[in-house]
Amino acid sequence: MFATPVGLGRRVSRTQQGIARRYSLGVPSRRRLSAGLLMFPLALLCLYLVYMGYLYFLRPDAIGALGHPFTADPRFDNAWGGPTLVGAWVVHSAVAFALHFVAVSLLRRLVAWQDGTTVRSDG
DSSP, X not given: OOSTTTTOHHHHHHHHHHHHHHTOOSOOOHHHHHHHHHHHHHHHHHHHHIIIIITGGGSTTTGGGTTOTTSOOGGGXXXXXXXXXXXXXXXXXXXXXXXXXXXXXXXXXXXXXXXXXXXXXXX
């Protein structure tokens, strides 16, 4: 609608057709359905890792130490990387990063597998 006056109508149309072809709304194949069922828990894992790893300092059990992140706190005695908030956050973030790397790699492979089956089923 707004792209035609500036000369981008064909490009937008091709992009829309490509998206429609890639994510066809036809009957999903068994492979596509199984890939989606495998991707959902991995996507949930990625969201969980953001909260438990990167945003560790915002958890209810850790937020009380925001005022003194570099001093020892008894609530972090058993935490990974404790006894300071910064140490616990660094270790939780490092573990989350490693698990994120694995989860995103698996997601990318599943998406590639799903795209391969989509292209073959479209003709």
